[in-house]
Amino acid sequence: MDIGIKENIVAIVTINKDIVSSSSAPIFYAENEEQRERVALLIAKTTRGMVHDLEIGTYIIVRH
Amino acid sequence: MDKYFISIVTSLIMGTLARVLMMKVDYRQYPTYPQAYLSHFTLGIIAAALGAVAIPSIAEKEFVAVTFLALAAQQFRDVRNMERQSLDNIEVTELVPRGTAYIEDIAKTFEARNYMAILTAIGSSIGVYIAIYFKLHWSVQIVIGVVFGAIVIFYLTQMLKGGAIDDIADVRVAEITFEGPLLTIAGVPVMNIGLKESRKIFQDVGIAVEIIPKNPYAVAILGNIGQRQSIQHNAATQLGIRKDLDEPDFTPIARRNPENGNIVMALITMESDAEALVEVVKRSPVLESSKRKPVDAAGNHKNREK
Numbered sequence: 475m476d477i478g479i480k481e482n483i484v485a486i487v488t489i490n491k492d493i494v495s496s497s498s499a500p501i502f503y504a505e506n507e508e509q510r511e512r513v514a515l516l517i518a519k520t521t522r523g524m525v526h527d528l529e530i531g532t533y534i535i536v537r538h
Numbered sequence: 539m540d541k542y543f544i545s546i547v548t549s550l551i552m553g554t555l556a557r558v559l560m561m562k563v564d565y566r567q568y569p570t571y572p573q574a575y576l577s578h579f580t581l582g583i584i585a586a587a588l589g590a591v592a593i594p595s596i597a598e599k600e601f602v603a604v605t606f607l608a609l610a611a612q613q614f615r616d617v618r619n620m621e622r623q624s625l626d627n628i629e630v631t632e633l634v635p636r637g638t639a640y641i642e643d644i645a646k647t648f649e650a651r652n653y654m655a656i657l658t659a660i661g662s663s664i665g666v667y668i669a670i671y672f673k674l675h676w677s678v679q680i681v682i683g684v685v686f687g688a689i690v691i692f693y694l695t696q697m698l699k700g701g702a703i704d705d706i707a708d709v710r711v712a713e714i715t716f717e718g719p720l721l722t723i724a725g726v727p728v729m730n731i732g733l734k735e736s737r738k739i740f741q742d743v744g745i746a747v748e749i750i751p752k753n754p755y756a757v758a759i760l761g762n763i764g765q766r767q768s769i770q771h772n773a774a775t776q777l778g779i780r781k782d783l784d785e786p787d788f789t790p791i792a793r794r795n796p797e798n799g800n801i802v803m804a805l806i807t808m809e810s811d812a813e814a815l816v817e818v819v820k821r822s823p824v825l826e827s828s829k830r831k832p833v834d835a836a837g838n839h840k841n842r843e844k
Contacts, residue, residue, distance in 0.1 A: 511733065511734060511735075514732060514733065515733055515735070518733070518784070519784050522783060522784045522786065523786070524732070524786040524787055525731075525732030525733045525736075525787070526719065526730040526731075526732045527718070527719030527730060527731070527732040529718055529719065533732045534732075538786055538789075
């Protein structure tokens with residue numbers, strides 16, 4: 475049986491430090507868009523999550 | 539026993555034939571693999587045998603024997619359970635799950651097909667019995683039995699033939715666009731794709747369809763989540779999906795346009811052939827469990843007047 479937490483933000487990747495504050499999901503600060511893209515991809519691949527763009531310089535990775 | 543030899547053998551063969559014919563109706567109707575084929579063939583023979591002895595036992599005034607049919611019903615409910623369990627067990631191994639509604643539908647179909655074998659056998663043994671009653675030649679008895687059985691097979695196959703999406707909706711190719719990160723098909727936002735790489739793949743090789751319901755019934759049927767899941771599953775398995783477990787971006791999601799009930803779905807397949815996708819969606823079965831008739835509902839006066 476497959477047990478795991480779903481519909482949950484597993485990580486936040488951002489280039490905009492001012493806008494994100496989290497007490498549950500880890501935040502990764504990226505230096506530029508390219509790095510953000512790469513970090514998000516790596517986290518998503520590891521957690522089997524999906525990357526969503528919030529359009530405020532921030533990606534969230536969610537397990538569906 | 540000699541007296542009923544023709545009756546029992548004819549109806550046994552007709553009943554088994556009914557089951558075998560149903561196995562070949564459609565390639566999608568799992569399972570047609572060797573092992574499952576054999577087990578369902580055997581169950582078909584058992585079902586046919588039970589049907590075949592029903593009429594002779596009534597003729598011999600052995601009414602108690604008919605209660606065996608109740609036992610048979612119990613037995614074939616187990617067939618439904620067996621199918622449901624095995625499909626449930628492999629559900630986690632599917633890239634795009636069938637969904638519980640589809641599984642339930644398949645399981646019910648298998649149960650119904652065994653009843654079909656019983657009814658066909660009963661039908662043809664009634665035929666033979668009538669021929670015996672009129673003291674016809676044994677070859678005529680067989681012919682009448684076969685004809686009766688064939689009629690039952692014909693009517694039941696017609697009855698069990700569920701509809702396809704083609705019957706209730708128009709399906710056409712739709713265009714994939716992006717509104718920022720939102721994957722949008724025919725104006726309906728489907729999902730938020732964050733990775734630019736994934737967006738590019740969608741734009742380059744993604745194919746999409748729009749399913750337009752023909753009437754209010756179809757709107758309700760297509761709104762059913764199980765129904766949509768089964769369409770996703772059919773499309774993904776038949777066209778070959780370009781996705782792995784760690785790529786949820788490419789999971790096909792059928793979303794509904796809340797304004798008019800249209801369903802849109804995008805898919806990344808191994809070979810982008812939008813026409814093939816339209817064809818597959820058209821041929822997807824309409825699930826029994828998703829059938830609704832909202833317009834006939836008592837309180838729905840407005841629609842009824844139309």
